[in-house]
Amino acid sequence: MSAGGSADGAAAGAVSSTHLLLLGLVGGLICIYLSGFFDEVLGSVIAGIGAVLAIIWGADAIRRVASYGLGTGVPSIGYMSLSVGVISVLSGISLSGHFDNIFIGPIASLIIAAIIGAVIAVCAIKIVGMKIPIMIQCTIEIAMASCIAIFGFSVGIAGSYDMVSIYEHVVATGFIAVLFIMCTMAIQHPFNACLGPNEDQVRTLKCAASTAFLALTVTGLLSVTTGGLGWFVVFIIGLIGWIISFRSFVLASCNDAASTKWAGLWPKVEE
Amino acid sequence: MDPVTLGVVALMGAVESNPNSQVQLAPQMGHLHRMINKAASGEPVAYGVWCGVAGAIAYLAITLGVMPIVAIAMGACVAAFVHAIYTVTSHMGRIVGQSQFEQPLFMDVLTQSLGPIVGHGFITSFCIVGISYLMTIPINFGEPLHVFPIPLLAMLWGIALGSIGSATGDVHYGAESEYQKFEFGGGTPVAIQGDIVTKAPLGAKNSMDVVNFCAKFGGPLTGFCFGLVVFFSFWNTVVFGIYGGIVVGILIIILLVILNDRLEVFARNQYGPYEED
Numbered sequence: 001m002s003a004g005g006s007a008d009g010a011a012a013g014a015v016s017s018t019h020l021l022l023l024g025l026v027g028g029l030i031c032i033y034l035s036g037f038f039d040e041v042l043g044s045v046i047a048g049i050g051a052v053l054a055i056i057w058g059a060d061a062i063r064r065v066a067s068y069g070l071g072t073g074v075p076s077i078g079y080m081s082l083s084v085g086v087i088s089v090l091s092g093i094s095l096s097g098h099f100d101n102i103f104i105g106p107i108a109s110l111i112i113a114a115i116i117g118a119v120i121a122v123c124a125i126k127i128v129g130m131k132i133p134i135m136i137q138c139t140i141e142i143a144m145a146s147c148i149a150i151f152g153f154s155v156g157i158a159g160s161y162d163m164v165s166i167y168e169h170v171v172a173t174g175f176i177a178v179l180f181i182m183c184t185m186a187i188q189h190p191f192n193a194c195l196g197p198n199e200d201q202v203r204t205l206k207c208a209a210s211t212a213f214l215a216l217t218v219t220g221l222l223s224v225t226t227g228g229l230g231w232f233v234v235f236i237i238g239l240i241g242w243i244i245s246f247r248s249f250v251l252a253s254c255n256d257a258a259s260t261k262w263a264g265l266w267p268k269v270e271e
Numbered sequence: 272m273d274p275v276t277l278g279v280v281a282l283m284g285a286v287e288s289n290p291n292s293q294v295q296l297a298p299q300m301g302h303l304h305r306m307i308n309k310a311a312s313g314e315p316v317a318y319g320v321w322c323g324v325a326g327a328i329a330y331l332a333i334t335l336g337v338m339p340i341v342a343i344a345m346g347a348c349v350a351a352f353v354h355a356i357y358t359v360t361s362h363m364g365r366i367v368g369q370s371q372f373e374q375p376l377f378m379d380v381l382t383q384s385l386g387p388i389v390g391h392g393f394i395t396s397f398c399i400v401g402i403s404y405l406m407t408i409p410i411n412f413g414e415p416l417h418v419f420p421i422p423l424l425a426m427l428w429g430i431a432l433g434s435i436g437s438a439t440g441d442v443h444y445g446a447e448s449e450y451q452k453f454e455f456g457g458g459t460p461v462a463i464q465g466d467i468v469t470k471a472p473l474g475a476k477n478s479m480d481v482v483n484f485c486a487k488f489g490g491p492l493t494g495f496c497f498g499l500v501v502f503f504s505f506w507n508t509v510v511f512g513i514y515g516g517i518v519v520g521i522l523i524i525i526l527l528v529i530l531n532d533r534l535e536v537f538a539r540n541q542y543g544p545y546e547e548d
Contacts, residue, residue, distance in 0.1 A: 075313035174420030178327045181319040181426050185357070193310060193361035196295070196368020203367070207360050214356060218324055221349065224331050246356070253363040257376035265475055266303035269373050 013201030017060055020205075021141065024057020028148035032106045032155060040159035041230040045237050047161075048219060051152025051183075052212040052241070058145030058187040059208035063201065065138035066191050074195075077142065078188030080120060085146030086180050088113035089154065090171070092147075097163035105161050109147050117143030142187065149183045150176075153215065156234055157223040169226050182218060186211040200256065206249040213241035293449055295365055296465025298372035304467070305377055305475040307384040308365040309358050317357070318395065318433030319426050325350035325396035326403055326425025333421075339404055347397040354392035355385055384478055399428045432497055436489075439496045443489035445481035 031050025035043035058081075066074045092109025096102050121139035124130045132138075154176070155161050158169040170176050190208040194200075220235030254260045259267070294306045329346030333339055359381065366376045403424035419427075446459055449467040469476055503523050507516035 075316050079316065172420070173330065174423035174426075175327055177423040177426040178323040181316065181323045181430070184316055185320045188316070189357065189360070190364075193357075194364035194368055196365060197299075198370045199368045203364070207364060210360065211357075214353065218327075218349070218353065222327055222331065225334055246360075249360065250363065253367045254376065256370060257367045258370040258373045259375040260378065261375045262378050266305070266375055267373055269301070269303065 013060075013063075015060075015201060015205065017064060020057045020060045024054045024145055024148065028054040028057070028145075028152065029106060029110065032148065032152055032161065033103070035155050036102070036161060040228055041233050044156045044159055044223065044230045044234050047152045047155035048216045048234050048238065049152075051149045051156065051219075052209070052216055054145045054148035054152060055183065055186045055212035055215065056205060056208045058142050058149065059190040059211075060201070060205065061138045061141040061145060062188055063191040063204055065132060065134060065142070066195070068132045068134075070132075074188050074192045075184075077139070078184045081117065081139065081142040082146045082150070082180050082184040082187070084113055084116045084120065084143040085150045085183070086176060088116060088143070088147045089150045090176075092151075093161065093163045093166055096161075102160075102162050105163070106148075106151055109151055110144055113143045113147035114140050117141075146183060146187065149187070149212075149215075150179050153179050153183070153219045156216070156219045157226060159223075159226055159228075159230060169223075175222050178222070179219075182215050186215045198256070200252075203249065203252045203256065206245055206252055209245035210242055210249050213238050213245055217242055293446065293459070293465055293467050295369075297467050297469065298369040298374040300465035300467075301372075302465070302467055302469045303372070303374050304469040305380050305477050306469070306481070307358075307380055307388075307478040308362050309384075309388065310361045310365050313433070314437040315430045315433035317354075318399075318436070319430040320357075321350040321354050321392055321396045322399040322403075322429025322432070323422060323426035324353055325400045326429075327422040329400050329404065329425075330421040333404075343397060343400045343404060346400055347393045350396040351389045351393040355389045358385060358388055380477065387479070387482075395432070396425075396429070399432060400425050403428055431500065432493075435496050435500060436493045439492050443485055443492060445485050445489075448481045448484045 028050040031046050031053065035047040035050070037043075038046060062074065062078065065077065070077065088109045091112050092107075093105045095108045096105035117140040118136060120143075121136040124139070125132075125135055151161070154166050154170045157175060158165040160166075170179070186208070189211050190204045191199075194204045194207055215238075217235055217238030220231050220233075220238050223231040223234060294304065294308050295310065297304050297306075325343070325346035327346070328349045329339075329343045332342030332345050337345070362381050363376065366374055400421065403421050406424055407419075407421055450459060450463065451468050453463060471477070471480055503520075506523065507520040510516075511519045
């Protein structure tokens with residue numbers, strides 16, 4: 001049994017990974033594209049929600065690949081994929097500027113992320129010699145999820161996915177670095193925090209939702225200076241989402257624990 | 272759970288050999304405990320997040336016209352809040368991940384430890400964002416020292432500090448206290464991992480008992496190493512220029528390698544129970 005939960009190393013779960021993939025990939029991309037059709041306030045919120053969906057998908061992909069005994073490699077694969085995310089987002093919006101068509105940006109970023117993710121995974125398998133059967137698929141998935149997450153939060157701060165706007169409000173201010181490290185944490189923390197023989201997919205995903213909404217809340221704070229009331233709406237939506245998901249995670253943990261105590265010693269067990 | 276499975280799980284934890292992972296392994300080894308399991312990611316990422324968030328909020332507040340020191344404190348407050356939330360999720364998640372070994376989820380352990388953890392996080396991110404701010408202000412109304420914005424600098428310093436803490440402080444994070452029943456100097460070989468002491472002279476041993484050791488040795492050592500890194504990096508960036516700096520950098524590394532080697536050989540000969548095969 002792996003730390004993930006099943007006998008052969010692969011992590012089993014109540015929620016199908018295909019559904020989560022669709023939720024993150026299609027849902028996240030649609031949210032980012034939709035944000036362009038609304039005003040700045042609503043657009044920021046929708047793009048932020050897209051990023052949250054992508055983070056939940058990414059956390060599930062981390063869970064699947066890390067179940068093969070990645071150990072301390074969990075933060076590492078998070079770092080690596082998020083750096084792919086940052087590079088692909090910047091390349092994508094630069095391409096959209098080059099072709100003078102903002103609609104190219106999100107999809108180009110996603111394709112670039114998938115390509116770089118695949119190259120990294122092939123290097124990990126062929127050169128480093130890692131023997132994880134789902135390495136390629138999961139690395140691509142995590143890289144794409146990171147890409148959507150960073151793109152979504154960038155749009156959340158800048159208010160649109162126009163190149164000039166993102167460079168001015170996200171890159172020049174240095175917030176891109178904060179998004180990078182914050183999304184790394186949000187994607188790799190849930191499995192890292194919940195691992196153990198009794199790890200449960202639903203509980204891990206609840207944790208993922210809470211870290212994602214926490215990142216959305218901070219993103220709301222970061223967009224204070226971009227003008228308007230948009231930051232407050234993103235902040236409040238993030239806060240409400242965080243309270244709901246965090247509460248459900250805490251309740252699930254208390255229910256699944258061997259026992260929950262506020263004082264006293266541990267029970268006596270046979271060794 | 273069959274023995275092979277148990278072995279795999281134990282080995283997975285053993286890959287991470289710092290004291291926190293020992294707390295994680297303890298219930299499987301039959302030692303239920305009242306310690307906090309603050310597995311908030313690897314420290315480089317974690318401190319990157321706290322300091323990055325603090326730096327970003329401070330930057331915004333400064334842009335809005337708040338006095339810098341107040342702005343930095345505001346940023347550190349938000350970062351401390353984020354830190355607290357991540358601590359709660361990691362403690363609860365990891366303890367519940369061990370529930371088949373009858374390890375109870377002690378909420379009082381969490382609430383007692385949360386204050387010191389958050390306070391420590393506040394001080395750290397306040398100092399790091401302070402350094403980052405000082406790096407960006409102009410000296411004598413000239414050019415700013417550094418062209419990077421505060422959030423980026425704060426994140427980079429945060430990652431640097433986390434890595435240093437993880438690399439140098441980790442060995443003093445309390446392993447000696449958790450393994451006090453074994454002979455000092457023997458390290459923590461795989462065979463004894465998770466076999467920690469969970470009882471204090473009176474009642475249960477808690478993380479604050481362990482951290483006393485860390486505060487004495489791990490903290491100063493991390494600070495000392497961080498200071499050395501800043502000191503050495505100035506020699507090869509500011510003092511000797513680009514090309515001289517490369518030569519000086521290589522010299523410093525060679526010197527440090529020799530020094531480390533001499534120190535370790537001395538310490539092993541002096542204190543360790545190691546015997547030549």
